[in-house]
Amino acid sequence: THSLRDQVVLVTGASSGIGEATALRFAEEGCKLIICARRTDRLNELKKKLVEQYEVPVHTATLDVTDSAKLDEFCSQLPPEFKEVDILVNNAGLALGTAPVQENSVEDAMTMINTNCTSVVLVTRHFAPGMVERNRGHIINISSIAGHYGYPGGSIYCGTKHFVRAFTDAARHDLVGTDVRVTAISPGAVQTEFSNIRFKGDGAKADAVYDGMIPLTAQDVADSVLYAATRPAHVQIGDIILYASYQASSFSVARPL
Numbered sequence: 001t002h003s004l005r006d007q008v009v010l011v012t013g014a015s016s017g018i019g020e021a022t023a024l025r026f027a028e029e030g031c032k033l034i035i036c037a038r039r040t041d042r043l044n045e046l047k048k049k050l051v052e053q054y055e056v057p058v059h060t061a062t063l064d065v066t067d068s069a070k071l072d073e074f075c076s077q078l079p080p081e082f083k084e085v086d087i088l089v090n091n092a093g094l095a096l097g098t099a100p101v102q103e104n105s106v107e108d109a110m111t112m113i114n115t116n117c118t119s120v121v122l123v124t125r126h127f128a129p130g131m132v133e134r135n136r137g138h139i140i141n142i143s144s145i146a147g148h149y150g151y152p153g154g155s156i157y158c159g160t161k162h163f164v165r166a167f168t169d170a171a172r173h174d175l176v177g178t179d180v181r182v183t184a185i186s187p188g189a190v191q192t193e194f195s196n197i198r199f200k201g202d203g204a205k206a207d208a209v210y211d212g213m214i215p216l217t218a219q220d221v222a223d224s225v226l227y228a229a230t231r232p233a234h235v236q237i238g239d240i241i242l243y244a245s246y247q248a249s250s251f252s253v254a255r256p257l
């Protein structure tokens with residue numbers, strides 16, 4: 001395996017869930033962290049934890065990744081110590097609603113597309129050239145099992161995750177022959193704020209998603225990210241699909257508990 005010590009890792013959507021768990025795991029390996037998210041207080045709390053527990057350098061930025069001007073500014077104004085990103089984790093993403101296709105909210109659709117797709121394009125466009133120039137780097141995109149098939153009520157969300165998967169695959173083709181690796185991670189049911197956000201704060205609906213089964217945790221997904229990042233340089237993980245054990249797909253979930 002390959003040591004991550006002192007590598008610069010950027011995680012978008014780092015204030016909670018998979019992003020936060022991933023930032024903590026990279027810090028544990030001695031990486032320098034750039035963490036961005038919308039919630040300043042949550043970011044500051046995470047920064048404190050990263051610095052106190054792992055004594056690593058941390059740069060934070062309060063940022064809504066759907067604001068492309070701010071996103072550009074953030075990417076181009078990183079302090080010198082953090083400018084050369086080695087590992088980019090495109091994690092920021094969300095689902096909003098489960099409307100059938102004929103009733104999609106255009107506003108929700110645009111928020112999902114801008115968060116899950118556009119931001120990945122922009123951040124990758126910013127940091128990939130430096131990776132190619134230095135001939136080192138790893139782009140890790142958090143996709144979903146929703147990137148592998150569609151399901152009822154998921155026309156936009158599944159569409160965005162299919163985009164992430166195809167973008168990841170095409171990027172791997174573009175970068176073949178360089179030492180820059182490109183990986184997708186495709187989790188199934190993970191208990192984070194995901195369902196609370198999808199159901200807009202309806203806790204009962206959110207809880208029902210995980211009722212009677214044992215969902216994946218954010219840490220389980222962070223483990224997969226770390227697995228991909230710590231392979232020897234000649235090994236490139238394409239996509240890790242991970243389901244909860246009581247789950248065979250988004251729409252086939254057993255609830256024996």
Ligand code: 8X3
Nearest residue numbers: 144145146188189250
């Ligand atoms: C989240 C998993 O099954 O709701 O990406 O699409 S699912």
